[in-house]
Amino acid sequence: MNQRQHHISVVTETFPPEINGVANTLSRLCTGLSSRGHTISVIRPRQKSESSHSLSAAPNGQSLANQLHTVPGLPIPGYPELRFGLASSRRLAAIWHKQMPDAVYIATEGPLGLAALNAARRLGIPVCSGFHTQFHAYSRHYGAGFLEKAIVQYLRWFHNRCHLTLAPTSKCRETLVDLGMHNVSVWSRGVDCERFGPCKRSKTLRARWGLDDRDLAVIYVGRIAPEKNIQLAVTAFERLRNIHPRAKFILVGDGPLTSKLQQRHPDYVFCGMQQGEALARHFASGDLFLFPSKTETFGNVVTEAMASGLAVVAFDDGAASEHIRNEENGMKVSLNDHPGFIETVLRLADQPSLVSHLRSKARLDALEIHWPGLIEQFEQLIFSLPKKENRHASKQSISLL
Missing domain, CATH: 3.40.50.2000 (Glycogen Phosphorylase B;)
Structure with a gap:
């Protein structure tokens, strides 16, 4: 005291x-x-x-x-x-x-x-x-x-x-x-590593999304708005789905672009705003976490995704610049390299061993952010x-x- x-x-x-x-x-x-x-x-x-x-x-x-x-x-x-x-x-x-x-x-x-x-x-x-x-x-x-x-x-x-x-x-x-x-x-x-953690992963929630253990859940958590550069995540997922047709894009949050995305992509899973334990379950039930925003001062969702044991793809800015070491506990891309962001997502989709390594190390490193x-x-x-x-x-x- x-x-x-x-x-x-x-x-x-x-x-x-x-x-x-x-x-x-x-x-x-x-x-x-x-x-x-x-x-x-x-x-x-x-x-x-x-x-x-x-x-x-x-x-x-x-x-x-x-x-x-x-x-x-x-x-x-x-x-x-x-x-x-x-x-x-x-x-x-x-x-x-x-x-x-x-x-x-x-x-x-x-x-x-x-x-x-x-x-x-x-x-x-x-x-x-x-x-x-x-x-x-x-x-x-x-x-x-x-x-x-x-x-x-x-x-x-x-x-x-x-x-x-x-x-x-x-x-x-x-x-x-x-x-x-x-x-x-x-x-x-x-980051609250008691609230956010891999132990919150839910088979029931993934089944509701139409996924089993072998399928890929690509998840975004945050405001669904222009300043979040959400269209880049959509583009990356569409490229990924050409290779992995059973993959699902899970969007957690709300914002001015929600209705437009729902109309264009009715097959995406829109979960709306989540908080508390429900948010923790949504994080942990994903596999790849895409964070395309370039306007963050920090971006708490990045460290929450790490604590949840997700493989994060983000730009070298905000929390990613501070806490992600590329190819060790996540993937970060130069700030204006949109093609590089997409290629990184595609690379992870085809390298499950790398994804497994990133997820484990992300969780361990998040435990140090007190x-x-x-x-x-x-x-x-x-x-x-x-x-x-x-x-x-x-x-x-x-x-x-």
Whole structure:
């Protein structure tokens, strides 16, 4: 246990029960910090289906935060399941004045994150930001590529006003530094190897997919959306199926491209959103895991696939760049080598001994990716920030916001 407990306020525009990589990471962060005795308060947008005071729960049923403050929000274009938070810096300062945080962690750079940054700076609270999503890269896939330069400028301005920015990989840190961001450190992600593991493999589930033990289940887990480069996985599978006609393509997740793919490929298995033990069974019941995305800051599904004992094919980016050693515990391909991605998939389909080796080694290496050590590292990073300039902010200071 750490010597002194602190109050950390987490500000984010996505949080459980929402299902995505950022929400999953924040769930692990909050429960990990709480287990080490810290007070965690969370500020996030309110979902339509919840009351203004409902608390999100961790997988073990415990509360994710000691305090949860929800604010109004609006749907994010292209991501209707997520919402922009709408709150003034005055309101956030009033919340924090009641119980002043030792530090603020801002996970998203939207309107809520900006209001939090302004409030924290005015109150003299140390601010750490996380770089969780490549919004500038996403713009290319939603007809807004002309905004990419402006988005980069905003992100640079935003993160450079924070005391510290955390990137999930060394490669991501280098990219952010090249974009002109200062004070960037690496804070990676762990994986739950008790939840995800080969022991969750289900013959019943595979039979439902129309497969027996000898057949090949090619699986994708994630948002079915343009920014995930999903069409490359489709192309790779169609080439593979020419050689292995009994193979099945299993897609776990949902998104704006789901209905179009269902119409074009009614023989694919669309499993929808899965979570908890059901998600673990879906992962473990696959054989080859295809992850064609080139817009990930990390990509938790890569390490979850490794923990599940799958042979992963991914681009040399995000989690793959950090944790996959080519032909040892998975396969990674140069970032823009689409033909190489397809050829790698075809190679694995015809080399079962290599697939078996990759699956075994992936599981063993995933066992070394621990959340507890990463929670301790987060503590060291955030509590090394400059101390508050105004530890006990007065009501008069808030009135000036």
